[in-house]
Amino acid sequence: MTTLALYNTLTRTKEAFAPIDANNVRMYVCGPTVYDFAHIGNARPVIVFDLLFRLLRHTYGVDHVTYVRNITDVDDKINARALRDFPDLPLNEAIRRVTEKTEKQFLSDASALGSLEPTIQPRATDNIEQMQTLISDLIAKKHAYNASGEVLFDVKSMPEYGQLSGRNLDDNLAGARIAVEAHKKNPADFVLWKQSSASEPGWDSPWGRGRPGWHIECSAMSERYLGQTFDIHGGGLDLIFPHHENEIAQSRCAHGTHAMANVWMHNGFLQVEGQKMSKSLGNFVTINELLETGAMGGRAWIGDVLRLAMLMTHYREPIDFSVSRLEEAESKLRDWQRAARGAELAEGDDPDASVVKELTDDLNFHRASVALDFIAKKANRDEGNAKHCLASTLRFLGFGLDSLLTSEDGWEAPPHIAAAIADRLAALNSKDFAKADTIRNALAEQGIALMDYKDEAGERQTKWEMKR
RNA sequence: GGCCUCGUGGCGGAGUGGUGACGCAGCGGAUUGCAAAUCCGCGUACUCCGGUUCAAUUCCGGACGAGGCCUCCA
Numbered sequence: 330m331t332t333l334a335l336y337n338t339l340t341r342t343k344e345a346f347a348p349i350d351a352n353n354v355r356m357y358v359c360g361p362t363v364y365d366f367a368h369i370g371n372a373r374p375v376i377v378f379d380l381l382f383r384l385l386r387h388t389y390g391v392d393h394v395t396y397v398r399n400i401t402d403v404d405d406k407i408n409a410r411a412l413r414d415f416p417d418l419p420l421n422e423a424i425r426r427v428t429e430k431t432e433k434q435f436l437s438d439a440s441a442l443g444s445l446e447p448t449i450q451p452r453a454t455d456n457i458e459q460m461q462t463l464i465s466d467l468i469a470k471k472h473a474y475n476a477s478g479e480v481l482f483d484v485k486s487m488p489e490y491g492q493l494s495g496r497n498l499d500d501n502l503a504g505a506r507i508a509v510e511a512h513k514k515n516p517a518d519f520v521l522w523k524q525s526s527a528s529e530p531g532w533d534s535p536w537g538r539g540r541p542g543w544h545i546e547c548s549a550m551s552e553r554y555l556g557q558t559f560d561i562h563g564g565g566l567d568l569i570f571p572h573h574e575n576e577i578a579q580s581r582c583a584h585g586t587h588a589m590a591n592v593w594m595h596n597g598f599l600q601v602e603g604q605k606m607s608k609s610l611g612n613f614v615t616i617n618e619l620l621e622t623g624a625m626g627g628r629a630w631i632g633d634v635l636r637l638a639m640l641m642t643h644y645r646e647p648i649d650f651s652v653s654r655l656e657e658a659e660s661k662l663r664d665w666q667r668a669a670r671g672a673e674l675a676e677g678d679d680p681d682a683s684v685v686k687e688l689t690d691d692l693n694f695h696r697a698s699v700a701l702d703f704i705a706k707k708a709n710r711d712e713g714n715a716k717h718c719l720a721s722t723l724r725f726l727g728f729g730l731d732s733l734l735t736s737e738d739g740w741e742a743p744p745h746i747a748a749a750i751a752d753r754l755a756a757l758n759s760k761d762f763a764k765a766d767t768i769r770n771a772l773a774e775q776g777i778a779l780m781d782y783k784d785e786a787g788e789r790q791t792k793w794e795m796k797r
Numbered sequence: 798g799g800c801c802u803c804g805u806g807g808c809g810g811a812g813u814g815g816u817g818a819c820g821c822a823g824c825g826g827a828u829u830g831c832a833a834a835u836c837c838g839c840g841u842a843c844u845c846c847g848g849u850u851c852a853a854u855u856c857c858g859g860a861c862g863a864g865g866c867c868u869c870c871a
Binding site for chain 1: 799800801802803808809810811812818819820821822829830831832833834835836863864865866867869870871
């Protein structure tokens, strides 16, 4: 079996991946908080861990990988958004409107980016009971305490707290930027359960009507669907501290385990045109805007291009998301699709082994793409089964095979184009080059590029392509 | 202030203790009525300063620079 090497944030080294159970490889990735449309930065973990999911499925078998990505639908930002957008509705109804709409959009965005659906996509609000059980366990084991109506995790009760992020509590204190809240035993103690006022969403609990803290949901949902210790936990770099650190503290202390997940993976951040993405700079762009509006470069970009633009850089490195990057990705993808054109795929066709091998080295997509270029070159020379191999590999990587090349109705030219092409061929055959060029230019105006070639019988033929 | 990443040619981006990956763009050639596509070929780099070494872009130290976290932001 192929060996997979993955960089583990916990050890800061690349390690050979050994699943706990090769018959059920388990991965958890922190999903979106559904209060607003996902921005391009949110797209990165979606794409990166989808690639890992695909690789795991290929390595261990499609039915031997469980990928859980949660939907966080309880959060104070959601409450705020609900009040802002639906001030006339009862709060619960307003919240439901916000989360349903946002979740739907997220799933549609993820799909447009070529991502497979995770095996399970649990919602926080469907797991409140599990969270409460976990909190009760933590209290019983003296890892949590009740103060001023909040249940707090006692970080001092866990000697190894800070292992993932490489910080110790004293360092944090030195920073002294943590607001000191009198009811906490230690400034780093974090909330497991907080009380809700009548105007806030809440659930009844042994500690009063309230709502869960930020971190507990992931501990609860990962345990429910993947067990107390599982293989891989992923998310953005920013989640290392405090989110993942706190997840580990909760899960390990509640279960008395040595690990929550064996491998912790984190994708890097991205900038937009060399600058940090922020609403104030005006370069904050959502996935949906990229797909459907001219938010970047004055035009829309298809999901396949966004996916490739994202994967062009190794997942742990920072990315400068720019128009020129998108253009390069588009051009590269077009090359591949052109080279793979006409291949007919069957259900079980495997991706190229050399491409897969590159990916097994901590998802080195860029090297995989070099291997892909090599195959594309062979496909253009019509060598062996290169064309077919390229197509199946592109499919494996989550790319469409013709998204840049065809019009909506496939390679069959619409009647007016077919007619124009026929007219032009007739003109060419009577050496009327001026007329031929007029037709070519007219079609070019419509974004259609013509390419002449000779068929096997030596007859002149014309192919066409949509230029976006 | 503490902690964590990173710094390769016009751009993207791997990798390595010792003959300058690869892609895009650019240039030349083949091909073409002209093109496009395709094929063949070409150029330019390892932030700076020390150290280790026969030899460093690659290891170590420092400087400078960029980004992130430490107030629920992927």
